[in-house]
Amino acid sequence: MPGTGVGGLSSEQGDRSVLNLNVLVLPGDGIGTEVTGEAVKVLRVVASKWGHQLTIREGLLGGIAIHKTGTPFPAETEKLSLAADSVLMGAVGLPEFDNAPPETRPERGLLGIRKAMGVFANLRPVRSYKALLNSSPLKNELVDGVDMIIVRELNGGIYYGTPRGVYDDGPEPYAVNTMAYTKSEIERVTRMGFELARKRRKKMMSVDKSNVLECSQLWRRVVVEVAADYPDVALEHILVDNCAMQLILNPKRFDVVLTENMFGDILSDEGAVLAGSIGMLPSASIGAKKPSGAWTGLYEPVHGSAPDIAGQNKANPFGAIGSVAAMLEYSFGLTEEAAAVNRAMELVLNGGKVTADLKPAGTPATTEQVGEYVCQAI
Numbered sequence: 001m002p003g004t005g006v007g008g009l010s011s012e013q014g015d016r017s018v019l020n021l022n023v024l025v026l027p028g029d030g031i032g033t034e035v036t037g038e039a040v041k042v043l044r045v046v047a048s049k050w051g052h053q054l055t056i057r058e059g060l061l062g063g064i065a066i067h068k069t070g071t072p073f074p075a076e077t078e079k080l081s082l083a084a085d086s087v088l089m090g091a092v093g094l095p096e097f098d099n100a101p102p103e104t105r106p107e108r109g110l111l112g113i114r115k116a117m118g119v120f121a122n123l124r125p126v127r128s129y130k131a132l133l134n135s136s137p138l139k140n141e142l143v144d145g146v147d148m149i150i151v152r153e154l155n156g157g158i159y160y161g162t163p164r165g166v167y168d169d170g171p172e173p174y175a176v177n178t179m180a181y182t183k184s185e186i187e188r189v190t191r192m193g194f195e196l197a198r199k200r201r202k203k204m205m206s207v208d209k210s211n212v213l214e215c216s217q218l219w220r221r222v223v224v225e226v227a228a229d230y231p232d233v234a235l236e237h238i239l240v241d242n243c244a245m246q247l248i249l250n251p252k253r254f255d256v257v258l259t260e261n262m263f264g265d266i267l268s269d270e271g272a273v274l275a276g277s278i279g280m281l282p283s284a285s286i287g288a289k290k291p292s293g294a295w296t297g298l299y300e301p302v303h304g305s306a307p308d309i310a311g312q313n314k315a316n317p318f319g320a321i322g323s324v325a326a327m328l329e330y331s332f333g334l335t336e337e338a339a340a341v342n343r344a345m346e347l348v349l350n351g352g353k354v355t356a357d358l359k360p361a362g363t364p365a366t367t368e369q370v371g372e373y374v375c376q377a378i
């Protein structure tokens with residue numbers, strides 16, 4: 001699929017032409033509020049044009065939730081997120097919490113909502129746009145034609161494993177984190193990756209560190225087992241350190257990149273270099289299929305709250321708007337509407353009406369202007 005590049009996980013709702021879209025919006029902090037504002041405008045235009053009923057509720061997450069309720073992921077937000085068909089998130093993080101311990105920081109809200117919604121696969125499409133080739137620090141010929149999707153396991157691995165902690169009870173302070181995976185955790189995300197590969201160029205690159213880590217040895221074993229059910233998809237394995245290099249040296253060789261939580265976290269930021277700006281990147285975090293046939297989905301731009309430009313109407317809203325396109329497709333099965341949003345974004349990009357991070361030739365557009373241009377182009 002052009003645009004977000006995340007096509008392939010089609011929902012079974014595709015044959016229903018008019019839907020009731022019940023969406024929770026969690027703007028969060030900093031530029032999160034600005035970019036989700038534009039993404040919601042786009043969602044409203046789509047709903048009105050295609051005649052869908054749209055119900056939007058708003059909730060608190062991150063620093064603003066700490067200010068208003070004392071916790072980054074309030075119980076009310078959890079209730080709302082489980083009741084919604086789909087959740088659109090902005091970004092969380094405020095500089096005033098930079099020195100706070102991890103459990104009291106706004107970012108803890110992200111781990112909380114991902115766990116509560118049971119989203120176990122984070123899909124990060126990375127593609128190059130002709131109009132943005134010069135925005136990447138890499139040579140045009142390396143970047144032109146890049147079209148991959150990084151599938152990152154989101155619910156396991158070292159970010160969640162126990163025991164964990166910093167301990168001061170020994171002869172010197174020490175710290176422990178635990179990387180752990182079960183076969184079923186690896187299997188479900190691997191199947192999702194293969195399903196996506198089947199709808200794309202049928203190439204699967206599984207990333208691990210099986211020369212050193214036991215978790216990676218199990219990872220590779222399970223991926224090979226699952227691959228037997230997808231003989232039409234070509235499977236390759238690559239060690240994570242080599243993958244980090246190949247993503248820059250030869251990014252066009254990648255189609256679906258499948259990896260565990262921490263490796264995916266790190267590798268997917270290389271996607272920002274390929275796409276020209278971190279503000280371009282959407283993401284979709286997917287969980288189990290609902291009885292309705294739609295996939296549980298949490299959609300958010302890849303970037304953070306960007307305190308350095310917050311409140312200045314400068315943030316690039318394409319990552320958030322691309323996340324809406326992904327939501328339309330995955331959570332609601334509205335492929336035509338999703339494609340229309342992606343086409344509109346491309347039109348605006350080609351017209352050069354973009355924010356300062358994309359280094360336009362003329363005066364940069366504001367966040368609100370870019371949102372407005374996309375709405376008009378739909």
Ligand code: NAD
Pocket residue numbers: 031035090091092093094095107110278279280300301302303304305306307308309314315316317319355357
């Ligand atoms: P960041 O992504 O917020 O910003 C990194 C750089 O990219 C900054 O220079 C910023 O101005 C720029 N940038 C980011 N998004 C942009 C956009 N849409 N348009 C134009 N420029 C953009 O990362 P950071 O500075 O490392 O983190 C800031 C805060 O965000 C921290 O508190 C961090 O923990 C948090 N964070 C949250 C998330 C999330 O909510 N998913 C992700 C990453 C970081």
